[in-house]
Amino acid sequence: HGDVSAKFCSRRSADALRPLPPRLQSPDVFATDNRISIWSSGDLGNAGLNGEYHGEPRLLCDIQHNGDVMDMQTLSANHRWEKAHYHVDQDTSCGGAACTGVVCSNPEIVTVGEDGRINLFRADQKDAVRTIDNADSSTLHAVTFLRTTEILTVNSIGQLKIWDLRHQRNEPSQIFSLAGDRVPLHCVDRHPNQQHIVATGGQDGMLSIWDIRQGTMPVSLLNAHEAEMWEVHFHPSDPDHLFTCSEDGSLWHWDASTNVSEKPSFLHQGGRSTAYLSHSTINQSVVSAWLSNDPTKDRMEITNLIPNQTLSVNSLDVLGPCLVYGTDTEAIYVNRQLFA
Amino acid sequence: MGGAGPGAADEHRPVTVVPGAVPRRQLCFAWGPAEVLVCETLFGRTGEGAPSTSRVFVVRRDQDIYIQTLRKLFNESHGIFMGLQRSEEELAGKSRKAQLVQVSKNYRSVIRACMEDMHQAAISTRDPALQGQYSTQVSILSAMELIWNLCEILFVEAAAAGPLLLRLLDWVRLHVCDVDSMVREVLSSENPSKHKLFWNVVDIFVLQGRMDEARHLLSKEASANPTSMNMYKILDDLMKKMPVPSLGNTQTLTELELKWQHWHEECQRYLQDGTFASNPHMESICKILLGDEDAILEKKELMTTWYHFLVTRLLYSHPTVKPMELRFYAQSSMDLFLGGESSPEPLDMILMAAFEFEMHQVIKECSIVLSNWWFVAHLTDLLDHCKLLQSHNLYFGSNMREFLLLEYASGLFSHHSLWQLGVDYFDHCPQYGRVYLELHIERIPLSTEQKALKVLRICEQRQMHEQVRSICKIMAMKALRNNRLGSALSWSIRAKDAAFATLISDRFLKDYCERGCFSDLDLIDNLGPSMLLSDRLTFLGKYREFHRLYGEKRFPEAARLLLTLMTAHIAPCSFWMTLLTDALPLLEQKEVIFSAEQTYELMRCLEDLTAGNPDKQKFQDDDVETTKVEMLRLALARNLARVIVKEGTVEGS
Numbered sequence: 001h002g003d004v005s006a007k008f009c010s011r012r013s014a015d016a017l018r019p020l021p022p023r024l025q026s027p028d029v030f031a032t033d034n035r036i037s038i039w040s041s042g043d044l045g046n047a048g049l050n051g052e053y054h055g056e057p058r059l060l061c062d063i064q065h066n067g068d069v070m071d072m073q074t075l076s077a078n079h080r081w082e083k084a085h086y087h088v089d090q091d092t093s094c095g096g097a098a099c100t101g102v103v104c105s106n107p108e109i110v111t112v113g114e115d116g117r118i119n120l121f122r123a124d125q126k127d128a129v130r131t132i133d134n135a136d137s138s139t140l141h142a143v144t145f146l147r148t149t150e151i152l153t154v155n156s157i158g159q160l161k162i163w164d165l166r167h168q169r170n171e172p173s174q175i176f177s178l179a180g181d182r183v184p185l186h187c188v189d190r191h192p193n194q195q196h197i198v199a200t201g202g203q204d205g206m207l208s209i210w211d212i213r214q215g216t217m218p219v220s221l222l223n224a225h226e227a228e229m230w231e232v233h234f235h236p237s238d239p240d241h242l243f244t245c246s247e248d249g250s251l252w253h254w255d256a257s258t259n260v261s262e263k264p265s266f267l268h269q270g271g272r273s274t275a276y277l278s279h280s281t282i283n284q285s286v287v288s289a290w291l292s293n294d295p296t297k298d299r300m301e302i303t304n305l306i307p308n309q310t311l312s313v314n315s316l317d318v319l320g321p322c323l324v325y326g327t328d329t330e331a332i333y334v335n336r337q338l339f340a
Numbered sequence: 341m342g343g344a345g346p347g348a349a350d351e352h353r354p355v356t357v358v359p360g361a362v363p364r365r366q367l368c369f370a371w372g373p374a375e376v377l378v379c380e381t382l383f384g385r386t387g388e389g390a391p392s393t394s395r396v397f398v399v400r401r402d403q404d405i406y407i408q409t410l411r412k413l414f415n416e417s418h419g420i421f422m423g424l425q426r427s428e429e430e431l432a433g434k435s436r437k438a439q440l441v442q443v444s445k446n447y448r449s450v451i452r453a454c455m456e457d458m459h460q461a462a463i464s465t466r467d468p469a470l471q472g473q474y475s476t477q478v479s480i481l482s483a484m485e486l487i488w489n490l491c492e493i494l495f496v497e498a499a500a501a502g503p504l505l506l507r508l509l510d511w512v513r514l515h516v517c518d519v520d521s522m523v524r525e526v527l528s529s530e531n532p533s534k535h536k537l538f539w540n541v542v543d544i545f546v547l548q549g550r551m552d553e554a555r556h557l558l559s560k561e562a563s564a565n566p567t568s569m570n571m572y573k574i575l576d577d578l579m580k581k582m583p584v585p586s587l588g589n590t591q592t593l594t595e596l597e598l599k600w601q602h603w604h605e606e607c608q609r610y611l612q613d614g615t616f617a618s619n620p621h622m623e624s625i626c627k628i629l630l631g632d633e634d635a636i637l638e639k640k641e642l643m644t645t646w647y648h649f650l651v652t653r654l655l656y657s658h659p660t661v662k663p664m665e666l667r668f669y670a671q672s673s674m675d676l677f678l679g680g681e682s683s684p685e686p687l688d689m690i691l692m693a694a695f696e697f698e699m700h701q702v703i704k705e706c707s708i709v710l711s712n713w714w715f716v717a718h719l720t721d722l723l724d725h726c727k728l729l730q731s732h733n734l735y736f737g738s739n740m741r742e743f744l745l746l747e748y749a750s751g752l753f754s755h756h757s758l759w760q761l762g763v764d765y766f767d768h769c770p771q772y773g774r775v776y777l778e779l780h781i782e783r784i785p786l787s788t789e790q791k792a793l794k795v796l797r798i799c800e801q802r803q804m805h806e807q808v809r810s811i812c813k814i815m816a817m818k819a820l821r822n823n824r825l826g827s828a829l830s831w832s833i834r835a836k837d838a839a840f841a842t843l844i845s846d847r848f849l850k851d852y853c854e855r856g857c858f859s860d861l862d863l864i865d866n867l868g869p870s871m872l873l874s875d876r877l878t879f880l881g882k883y884r885e886f887h888r889l890y891g892e893k894r895f896p897e898a899a900r901l902l903l904t905l906m907t908a909h910i911a912p913c914s915f916w917m918t919l920l921t922d923a924l925p926l927l928e929q930k931e932v933i934f935s936a937e938q939t940y941e942l943m944r945c946l947e948d949l950t951a952g953n954p955d956k957q958k959f960q961d962d963d964v965e966t967t968k969v970e971m972l973r974l975a976l977a978r979n980l981a982r983v984i985v986k987e988g989t990v991e992g993s
Contacts, residue, residue, distance in 0.1 A: 100789075155826070157826050181868070228793060
């Protein structure tokens, strides 16, 4: 199965991994645990005869960081905003709150935290451009951009909220929530091309697909992992593919591309176990495989990419044919032939 | 701090100086799970009024878990450990043994990888103290691998006579004395046979049974020295013909012994004929081939250790040695080699115990010498899987494997990240693992919510309900103190903690009473089914719904809801006054909202409220309260009047 190289980096890994933008020949990786490090997963130019690369990721540089790193984005600026998240009093040492999510769209940076606060920064400005205090009465777990002026947040009482940053009022413009129990949502990602499709992952390992143009409830609920889903990502250039990773130690590749029905029904490819799932949906919608609901035609292929799972997979990222993920066993794994 | 290991004698008791503590001050202490807390105290002392610093020292034995490069060892070995626990127990005989040998090899390769990293760290650091530390670690790791490898040969693989010698030869070649640099030096010189180390290299090859390489070098000597061509040819021939055990089943031990006897006699003949008399080097080699102890001992400096000497002796005097015979040869080898000049080191004692097949002794000695439990815990676990350890009952009842694993895992828990590995180790300690886990897991500092979630998941998977409740309560309290009511509610839902949910609702209601409006509407408006967790929470949700209905001007529905809140006893008694006051605007509406039935109900509620209050005096003294009650009574009466008229006159309604 794809060529995976691994490195034990002696760090609690990857609460965040991000590949650098594709003008670099190969995606580079950040791995962190109280240190923010840049690793190189190797030059594609050094590939062997069969295009296989056997090598460990190499450390390029790193800096010390106080506290666990929860999330990361790449930007070419160089700045620190301290004490951006806090409970009650900014200046007491125990008053600090964890910053749980960050997203940037050059030059703007948005952060959210356990204090329910949303901060908006610009890369060239020392102070926060805007702060929404008490935006949420519970912890905000993740944030992502919906459009250039709108962001999506998920919180620990199972709500997905849209915030319009052009408006000055400190209220979300829309609130979505799951039906049933208020299971906390931990991650969110938006479809790269179709901005109304949003995926979220919850504490019970459930993957929800939302159509934010209509309704306040998810379009699909897919029973996925057995424990918290930490991250969900649409593939940036091939958005029929979705990746999720979880506390239960698995990393799933969801393939909703429609030519799947031509393959035989059970595939075993060298250690990967594959299962088919036809997803039930609530809404009738067009275009995207994620929203359509024909159970006989559109079957989704789901693959667990980790053969021997032990501890949690905390973070993943994907770019091109390359998948990177980090686990609680203090190791980073790089899979460079994702679609082989 | 005393020695470690089960039943260790207390001869070694190193003294630890607490840095920063003023001498002659008295210290008091308290034991923790993995460390001792120490602080200065004035207990019992008078007169010395100088103020002492208010510091608490944490004294830890195990520093190794904080060495960056060792973390890789802990993580990778955890993976191997888990694989071993889950592996097929049904495999029997050869395939099981092969599996266990593979596990052992995996452990060893992890040690070697770690050694490599540590070595890199040692040569790249500029800090001499750190360099010293790393170098020490490298030699410790190297010793660990040496011991483990021997244990693998003798215990896990349990090599039989024949292959045993080959394995021991490999072991010696891999670990003892650094031949390679010498070899490179000699071979790369212009005239190898004239190099001053030439004969050293030939000798060491012979001592290690590396016949082909020895012959190759000797041929260079022969070509440089044609006069000794005859001698060389004979020696070369002897070396080529030497019978060695084979790994496959191509010959039986008896066949080998026979061949070997013949060969030995041939060597003897050549030596006694004086064939090599003119070349002392070659003569000494021939003597070595004959297993002459003195000849071999002459090369002490080359062999460097008594166990190399042991293996060489065995190679040339008893190649078909049986495992159980090793102990005699080992003891005599050590005595001969050390010759009374030096006493054996701890490493020597450990290896000796291994040669004597005293597994428990090996483990005990290693426990004493090594600074953390990693090595003994994993080795013992492997030996246990090989079914080699009888249950050696320790005085507190658990067996050795479990004891060591518990100690190792407990050590991991004091680390901010490695504690997750410890959980899995506890899972595989059937007797006390769970108890240890329960105690340790509650003491992990929960600095972020994500960490708390991981801990909770571990507890939930193991049905540790007490711990789940306790952790959720801690997190909920923290959230409450920071005014994060939504977070607090989320934790209560996770723990299904109705009492806490009630607490949170009371907080909301208190805020409402004080401020006159609700905070955190996004939470209250979207409670969903979690509303049913506690009565108070349900009330909160319904009460908010009442306000919403009122805001949307759906008065009849609002009125009905309000009444239900009181009559169905969903509302707490303390809140009834507020509810009745909320009813006032509804009563004052132009349109009649409450029916006669409902009005009677309201009146009854008001009377229950005022009558039931024992402290009537206080109640009546409070002007605001009395005014309210009077206004209510008036409004209710007026409403009753209107509704009776309305219901009496409207037809058919």
